[in-house]
Amino acid sequence: MPSSDGVRVARRTLLGAAGAGAVVGLTGLPSVALAGTAKPTDALRQRWFDQLTGGADLDPTDPDIAVAVRRIEKAATSALSTLDTSAGRTVLWKDLASTTASHDVTANFSRIAQIANSWATVGTAHHGDATVADTVLGALDWMSEHRYNTTLTRYDNDWDWEIGAPTQLNNTMVLLYDVIGADRLARLTGAVDFYTPDPNLWRIDRQIATGANRVWIATVVAVRAVLDGDTAALLRVRDALSDVEGGGANSVFAYADAGNGTGEGFWADGSYLQHWMHPYNGGYGKELLNTLSGLLHLIGDSDWQVTDPAAAHVYEWIDEAFDPLLIRGDVVHSVCGREIARPSKQGHVAAQTIIEATLRLIPAAPADTATHLTALAKRWITEDTYRDFLTVTDISSLVAARSVLASAVPADPRPVRHKQYPRMDKAVHRRPTFSYSVSAYSSRIYDYESIQNENLHGWHLSDGMVLLYTDDLGHYSGDYWPTVDPYRLAGTTVDSARLADAAGQRTVSAATWVGGAAVPGATLAAYGMDLRGVGSTLRAYKSWFFVDDAVVCVGSGITGGAATVETVVENRKLADATAAFTVDGARHTGTGTLERVSWCHLDGTGGYVFPTRPTLHALRENRTHTWREINLKYGTDTPVTRPYQTLWQDHGTAPTDGSYRYVQLPMASAAVTRRWADDPPVRIVAADATAHAVRGAGLDAVNFWTAGTVGPLTADGACSVVLTKRGNRSTVAVADPTQGRGTLTVDLAQPLTPVAAVDGVTVTRTRGGVRIGVDTAARTPGATVAIEFRKD
Incomplete structure (x- = not known):
């Protein structure tokens, strides 16, 4: 028989909230007893409130927590300082006034939620302030009347109406629940239910929701149901995660199968696909994990907890879909989709999301799994010296992270492994001093995504692009994507013909040969692709042979193309603009034509050996561009300048049988590079x-x-x-x-x-x-x- 408040506290479940007595931020239980409350979902509402704020027992005098509290307060103060509170206001914020861009609806609710969070968080200057509460309620009323209600016709992007805006609105209602009033609550939750009524469907034409979208939608429905005491909706949320109504075809927990459902979601090899055939572990995949961890935390140990055994796959995702791709605080950018073109997503933000999600999963995990996840989280947090997780995360995750760091569980060793993802045409090679990834595409996978005016120059992201991760932890975070030459991405063989914004996006190749073989338990592997240029007659066979600390790169049959065809050996954003570039033992300026090259070395990056002694071209330059050039939606017009060293081989115009051969030695010294050139072991x-x-x-x-x-x-x-x-x-x-x-x-x-x-x-x-x-x-x-x- 269900308990009076709908929450069970006597047992540990498969996935969900932790038992009583856990540290705030790890526990899913309310910080105070809630027996006798008015709704069977009130305990869950308190649980969500505590997750958002850290709970009533938060100690704002703790130095780390004080920093987080001040950050919350600062965001609210900024939002309040520009909020129009006049009686006849026509907008809340002047920079969010659009009635055609739905993003502004979400952004308005996001700022309101920032103020509400500061009001509800212990230790802020706004905590419990009646004037601030009235300000928030007034802003909600204005939004309800003018921007978000059951009579308005939606415009622009369904995501904002069904996911973005209601997520922020739901959080605000939870935060101000005690002062919001019954009529206002009913009106606002009614609007949420109007736009997001079903945890299985989304968009105005009621499509089946898949992958991250299903979890987002389900969470919106769940929090709204918690606010309304709608237990029937919570049961549908639980079942939607397993797609009970659809026979499991689009279960979030089950591994994706192209023959059953859309193929979106996690695959058994660790690949994550969204929008049919786009690799997205570091984009939608991380958002699915993050949102799902919160939802499982919300409904765990309750009458609406998940009981599907396939939910245990979540732990496998951590090991295979995320850990191999999470490199010292960064996530391999070839699986981040169009998010690489958003300035707000650089700076190791994706990794922060994965860590926060993992911290939420630890309390309810089986003991051995919890220990393993603790070890992983400890490594992820401590190995990122570019961005201090403890100073940027939310309060609940901060408390959980400190618990992990203080535990006796040792940090997981940094992985040394080679991992291939056949379902999304990607490979990653992890060594003690570097990590190296290859991005390809085939008849099974799209080349790149550019929708909603984002990632406009992603043309060659899957043409054999190589990403090299070294001790320069900010390499791909410090304005790399707006400033790098998009026609000369490292590792690619390209037709250099100029392309229109978003040209060829969401295109599959005519080729099926993409992938490779790897020796289990070793860092020895072969990887290759039959490259077909998008919108071009270019074709090439490309291979990468991974031999521990060396990568042997081979290309042949390079044919076609409308313009000059090039293979890009390197295109490195320099942490030091004066980094030494050495050619056959002699210091070089970094710019010019290099004849009969045997080997090169770039300080801070590594060496390159050329067994056929080709003619190469080098360019040392400062590149100045804006984020707006690659993202009209979120980009800014502020010019940014970064120094680069580029090295490439020119195959000529419309070659008939071009080739290249070189060995890349990441982080090798010049002396080691020379020895490889003189006596190659491979x-x-x-x-x-x-x-x-x-x-x-x-x-x-x-x-x-x-x-x-x-x-x-x-x-x-x-x-x-x-x-x-x-x-x-x-x-x-x-x-x-x-x-x-x-x-x-x-x-x-x-x-x-x-x-x-x-x-x-x-x-x-x-x-x-x-x-x-x-x-x-x-x-x-x-x-x-x-x-x-x-x-x-």
Whole structure:
């Protein structure tokens, strides 16, 4: 039988609020007993209030908390200082006066919520101030009459009407619940229910909500239901997360399947897709995690708690969808979508959101999982020396973070691993001194997103773009995206023809060959792409072979293009504008044509080795641009200037069979780079239309574009293979980057015996070797299959 307040406190649930006695910010329970309250949802409302404010027991004299309290107070003071409170006002804030841009509706409610938060938070100058409360209520009344009610015709973006604005309005109503009055509450929650009535559907034409949008919508409905005491709506919210009404096709918790639902959401390999086929772990994915963690916290240990066993996948997302891509406070930008073009999203903001979400998940997690998440959160917080998490996060997360930092659980070691995401055509290589990512696209994934006048110059973000993360933690945060040359992104091979804003966005490639193979438990891998230029005849085969601290880059078959075709070796925003650039041992200005180059080195970044001694072009320049150039919606007109060092190879106009070969040695010294050039431990042994391949001591790695033989490996068709040998043991890692072959066969010209059987793999003896048959149809598309052998 349900308890009188709808909240159960006697047990730990799968996901949700923590037990009584937990620290404020970790607990999901109200800070005071709420027995006998008027609505069965009042305890949940108090829980949400405490999450927003830190609760009644907050100690504003604590130095860290005092900083957070002052930040809340400052935001409210700023909003109050420009708020029009006159009797005949026609706007609340002059800079938010639009009646055609729906963003202003959300922004108005956001500023009102800032004031309300300061009024409700212990220790601010506004706390409990009756005049401030009246000011907030008056602003709500004005918005209700003029901007957000059940009779207005919505305009512009559905997101603002159904998610952005009601989220802020709901929070304000929770914060001022005791003074808002029954009639006003009914009018305002009625407006929320008018625009966002169903946790399963959204948009004016009532589309099925998916991914982050479903969680946002469900949370809006949930908080509104808590305010109204609408328990039936809370049950629908719980069920909407699992898509009970839709038979689970768009469950938030279940791993996405293109054959069941839209394919939006988290996939088993850790990929997150939104807007059908856009990689978005660091955008919509992080927002889903963040909002979901809050919603689970709200309804946990209650009559409306989630009971779906698939909810445990949330913990797996942390390990596979976020941790590999969260690098010392930054999130790999190739999975952040159009958010990279927003000035407010630079500065490690995405990582802050992921950390806050993880902190909310810890209390209700199983003990071992909670310990693991604590270790991760501790590492994430402490390894980011660019942005101090404790000084920018909300009060509840601050308290939770301090609890994590004070715990006896040691920080998780910084990962050393190679991770590929076949479902979203991305790879990341984590080493002790650097991290390196590759961004590609195929017939399965869009190239980039540019909607609502954002990310206007994202043309080449998936043309093999390389992102290199080093000790310069602010590299991609310090106005990188408005100032970098968008036609010369590192790693890309591009047709340099000028393009219109947003040209080619949301385009898939004609190519299926994108992906690679990786040796489990090692940082040895092959990755490649059959590049097709968007709006261009350009085509190229591109490969990256990861050999611990080196990345061997190979390109061949570079053909077509309307203008000069270039492969960009490097385009680095310089932390030091005078950083030394060395060419074959001699200091160089950084600008000019470089003939027969053997190796280069850029101080603070690393080295580059060129085995074919090509002609290269270098440019050291200051680039001045504005955020408005790449984002008309959120950009500013203030010019920003940043220094860059660019290095590229020119393949000419409309080449017929261009190529490149170089080795990138991130964070290597000039001396190490020279040694690589003089005596390379890994050599390129194939670079043609059949295969790209490298060989080193105990290593053969091949990207087969078609059937062929390279060294000891023969493939019956397109595949990626990495063969490693250590002592009398060998490992063969093989994958189908086309994700469409079903079966593949690799012959290995070495007499070996498999150590153990592998599901879906057959091994048969051949003359002088073995034949490996792999059933890829029964596996996650594009995934690596590894077979271990011993020498007889």
